[in-house]
Amino acid sequence: MQAVVMHPEGAEAGVKARAASTLLAEAARDPRSVVLPSKSLTALERLGIYAHMYYARLIEVLEGEYPTTRQLLGEHDFAAACRRYIAKHPSRTRTLNSLSRKFPDFLAKTLPRTGRNRFAADVARIERAMEEVFDAPRAEPMTAAQYAEIGAGEWSRLTLRVTPALVLLKLRYPANAYMTALRRGEKPRLPKPRATHVIVFRRGYQVFRRDQEAEQWKLLESLAAGKPLGAAVRASIRGSAAGADRVAKHLGKWFEEWASAHLFVS
Amino acid sequence: MSRPTIDSTSARVPNRWCLPDLGLGVGLRTQHFRHITEKWPEMDWFEIVSENFIDTEGRPLYFLDQIAERYPIAMHGVCLSVGSTDPIDFAFLDKLKALSKRVKAKWLGDHICWTGVNGLNGHDLYPVPYTEEGLRHMVSRVKIIQDYLEQPLVLENPSTYLTFRASSMPEEEFIARLALEADCALLLDVNNVYVTCRNHDLDPAAYIDRIPAERVVQIHLAGHTDNGTHCIDTHDGRVIDEVWQLYARFHDRAGGRATLLEWDAKIPKFSVLQQEVRKAARFRSGARKAAA
Numbered sequence: 359m360q361a362v363v364m365h366p367e368g369a370e371a372g373v374k375a376r377a378a379s380t381l382l383a384e385a386a387r388d389p390r391s392v393v394l395p396s397k398s399l400t401a402l403e404r405l406g407i408y409a410h411m412y413y414a415r416l417i418e419v420l421e422g423e424y425p426t427t428r429q430l431l432g433e434h435d436f437a438a439a440c441r442r443y444i445a446k447h448p449s450r451t452r453t454l455n456s457l458s459r460k461f462p463d464f465l466a467k468t469l470p471r472t473g474r475n476r477f478a479a480d481v482a483r484i485e486r487a488m489e490e491v492f493d494a495p496r497a498e499p500m501t502a503a504q505y506a507e508i509g510a511g512e513w514s515r516l517t518l519r520v521t522p523a524l525v526l527l528k529l530r531y532p533a534n535a536y537m538t539a540l541r542r543g544e545k546p547r548l549p550k551p552r553a554t555h556v557i558v559f560r561r562g563y564q565v566f567r568r569d570q571e572a573e574q575w576k577l578l579e580s581l582a583a584g585k586p587l588g589a590a591v592r593a594s595i596r597g598s599a600a601g602a603d604r605v606a607k608h609l610g611k612w613f614e615e616w617a618s619a620h621l622f623v624s
Numbered sequence: 625m626s627r628p629t630i631d632s633t634s635a636r637v638p639n640r641w642c643l644p645d646l647g648l649g650v651g652l653r654t655q656h657f658r659h660i661t662e663k664w665p666e667m668d669w670f671e672i673v674s675e676n677f678i679d680t681e682g683r684p685l686y687f688l689d690q691i692a693e694r695y696p697i698a699m700h701g702v703c704l705s706v707g708s709t710d711p712i713d714f715a716f717l718d719k720l721k722a723l724s725k726r727v728k729a730k731w732l733g734d735h736i737c738w739t740g741v742n743g744l745n746g747h748d749l750y751p752v753p754y755t756e757e758g759l760r761h762m763v764s765r766v767k768i769i770q771d772y773l774e775q776p777l778v779l780e781n782p783s784t785y786l787t788f789r790a791s792s793m794p795e796e797e798f799i800a801r802l803a804l805e806a807d808c809a810l811l812l813d814v815n816n817v818y819v820t821c822r823n824h825d826l827d828p829a830a831y832i833d834r835i836p837a838e839r840v841v842q843i844h845l846a847g848h849t850d851n852g853t854h855c856i857d858t859h860d861g862r863v864i865d866e867v868w869q870l871y872a873r874f875h876d877r878a879g880g881r882a883t884l885l886e887w888d889a890k891i892p893k894f895s896v897l898q899q900e901v902r903k904a905a906r907f908r909s910g911a912r913k914a915a916a
Binding site: 399 | 681788854
């Protein structure tokens with residue numbers, strides 16, 4: 359029944375497909391030998407109810423998680439992409455939290471290569487990141503007192519713990535700015551490609567997305583990877599004189615922003 | 625705020641575990657989190673979908689913790705897949721136990737169905753064939769799960785949209801025997817009884833009459849969609865009169881049970897849910913008078 363219900367082309371195709379036929383006995387390749395008809399529906403139509411609900415239910419989940427991606431691709435193309443995705447990556451967990459984990463990459467690899475589609479894949483990455491940080495484990499943010507305890511000479515050797523509710527994204531497009539404009543009720547145009555760096559995080563129980571400067575993002579990426587601060591700063595400015603100046607000028611401000619975002623935890 | 629917890633032993637047919645009649649409740653939905661935690665509205669209890677609060681430490685748990693401090697909570701899952709042939713997922717049972725402890729759940733339940741095999745999850749309630757072999761299989765799994773959870777499982781009759789040629793007994797007989805042989809509890813979904821019987825041309829009153837009352841600890845009420853050729857359990861509207869009549873029929877025989885209104889799609893304002901679930905009171909007051 360599962361092989362029939364989960365077939366992307368519906369119950370009738372499911373019955374004929376190899377997966378079902380290898381699982382069903384010879385006599386059972388005809389659904390009427392397994393499922394009774396009702397007064398108004400054939401056996402195949404009754405199986406079709408479950409087949410329809412399988413995709414409808416999971417597509418609805420994806421619509422809820424990727425509203426902006428859906429808007430960009432259009433209802434029909436989005437639903438078609440969802441159907442192909444679900445067929446390729448059926449759920450293997452008890453909850454639906456990780457159903458769409460591979461969806462942004464799937465879009466990037468399988469949609470026709472147009473500017474709109476590439477941009478939509480970037481937007482999908484942000485939307486997926488928002489889902490992940492929403493469910494991420496909690497951790498107590500560092501307090502002002504804990505920061506104050508760090509001696510002046512200790513900072514460069516310091517390894518900071520970064521919240522598990524943080525995702526760092528390197529994108530091809532200014533997708534975050536686009537989403538912010540939409541949220542403000544504007545009607546932004548599809549942007550041209552421009553590399554951007556975004557962080558998506560949860561503070562308390564609210565999810566935020568922020569653009570970062572390239573060096574700022576690289577520094578945070580190194581900290582999240584467990585590098586001590588001194589090494590992380592060096593990594594963020596590697597090969598860039600302008601970067602070194604920018605880091606020196608803005609390091610204090612960046613840290614203040616990250617600290618108030620509760621990105622560092624006890 | 626005090627909530628009426630009705631002594632279940634005063635019911636005409638008390639449930640076997642003397643689990644309390646919690647009164648009238650609704651499903652806890654994200655759309656109503658803020659309203660509930662700001663207004664603390666009149667509601668006897670809430671039911672949560674267990675899977676919505678597992679593998680997450682985000683906002684839903686934040687609100688649930690607050691709500692569970694003030695209202696009784698029952699847990700009702702959709703992915704236990706009791707009828708599956710896949711091995712029992714003890715890691716998942718651990719998560720259910722932890723959540724149950726966290727919210728001090730009054731009971732924990734799921735459905736008489738399977739949701740997937742070979743590691744896949746269809747996230748739907750697939751029907752089981754009602755055969756002796758199927759019964760033995762399900763009894764065995766329910767016993768193991770109950771032992772591990774250290775509490776009776778409260779299993780619901782799902783809406784079904786097909787029947788198997790191999791079935792050798794009616795659904796309600798399968799359910800009654802499952803409850804007796806596995807010593808589990810039942811959640812009688814009277815809307816599902818109606819939908820299932822409409823889909824398979826059966827008599828819902830006869831179905832209700834054959835459910836062992838002492839096994840039932842909870843009742844579900846809900847709306848559905850009638851497509852003409854079949855009904856679908858959509859949970860997206862008011863309870864129809866025929867379902868109210870089935871609810872009344874069960875109450876006339878069994879007495880009061882914790883009653884829950886499910887409304888999971890096109891979810892209205894909380895006040896609409898309150899208004900709808902309160903309709904159950906007219907049937908419940910009759911049960912209380914008879915017991916007095």
